[in-house]
Amino acid sequence: MTDDAVDLDEKFSHFTEHWSPKLVARINDYDVKIVKVEGDFVWHSHEDTDELFLVLDGELTIQLRDRDITLRPGQLYVVPRGVEHCPRADSEVRALLLEPAGVVNTGDAGGDLTAVVESI
Secondary structure (H helix, E strand, O other), X not given: OOOOOOOHHHHHOOOOOOOOOEEEEEEOOEEEEEEEEEEEOOOEOOOOOOEEXXXXXXXXXXXXXXXXXXXXXXXXXXXXXXXXXXXXXXXXXXXXXXEEOOOOOOOOOOOOOOOOOEEO
């Protein structure tokens, strides 16, 4: 981590893969991550924590079992703990995530999309 300003555009330029969050800052016991997403993720939940999605570029849909939440740049949504959800994007989205340190991106589902979070 650094004590300088974090340039998110510069950080996004360091990777191309989708669904692989990167750690850009830590505040107390929370991770600030950035991620590029495209296509469908996996249905999952986080039993012990809420999860914040802030869209920076593109359009992200957070599918819930009873409705969809569509986010555009500058909009955020907090998925409450224990709520099953599935993010999806028809084209590439850049987003910021805020969640407690150590949260696994695939929650209770696991699988091939589970990412090891790297600092960039």
